[in-house]
Amino acid sequence: MEALYIDKHYNLVVECKQGSKKACYELYRLYSKAMLNVAFRIVGNIAEAEDILQESFLHAFNKMSDFRQETTFGLWLKQIVVSRSINLLRKRKMAWAEVEDVELENIADEEIEDDSEQQYKVAQIKEAMKELPEGYRVVISLYLLEGYDHEEIGQILNISENTSRTQFLRAKRKLSEILSRKGITS
Template sequence: MEAIYIDKHYNLVVECKQGSKKACYELYRLYSKAMLNIAYRIVGNIGEAEDVLQEAFLHAFNKVHDFRQETTFGLWLKQIVVSRSINLLRKRKLEWTELEDEKMMNIPEEEIDEDEEKNYKVAAVKEAMKELPEGYRVVISLYLLEGYDHEEIGQILNITENTSRTQFLRAKRKLGEILSRKGITS
């Protein structure tokens, strides 16, 4: 038996399936900002992110009858936004590189502290991420900000899991260089 997830916006989804434009607008209002942020972190351009957002919502509303509550509406919509964002990057002919396993380094994760200095550093890291090459930015965003693992990223981007790990490690290294250049240290 399939699991059915009933989220707090279940009634809006039902109304949207019944053709309620008001319900569709309310879903858009509830999710558009978060979905725009996801698209922007992946594509790195606000105009393109807005286009991705509109396409994703159009797709979602056109396919809302196919949505079966096997997940939350927000997660379903996020998957559409990520997919549309990746498709846009593919249109740009994004090139991926792969390192051999023995050339990869294990970089330890830092502990996150909640004081103001850490919050400043988080903002600085997000700003520095905009300077990363597209392939690096996409993988590090999907991994760190969207919570996908390397296997999932590989499936989303149609690359190997090893390539995802490599891009992530290179992105972390490059991000460290950018932050160091700006005088921001860990």
């Protein structure tokens, strides 16, 4: 017998499975903002992200009987949002460049003492990420913001792990150029 993963919203999920519209609304209220952010970071357009959010919740609620609580509802929903976001990008006919092996650079961890300064820099970086080409933005968002590794990104985007690493490195360089051009030091 498979072990079920019990999360803090287990009762809402059970009620939603039983057809409770109130429970479905509560799950929507709890997760919609975070899932909108996930979609927006991937597609880079708020209107498209809102559409993805609605489609993802509709899909999740229609397939609620398939959800077996082997993970949290939030993680299951996030996978749906990421998948639908990637599908939208594929519809845009995003081109990926296969490239040869590139040596990975080490990213130095720098301690920032002032939390408000760190939050300001993070906001500036997120803003600068919007200027990246779509392929770069998707890979760097999935890696840095969503926590996927290059193997997972490769599977999600149907590209090689090496292409994911290369796109990430190129995105990092391009982001650094954008930040330098704006006079922002990392």
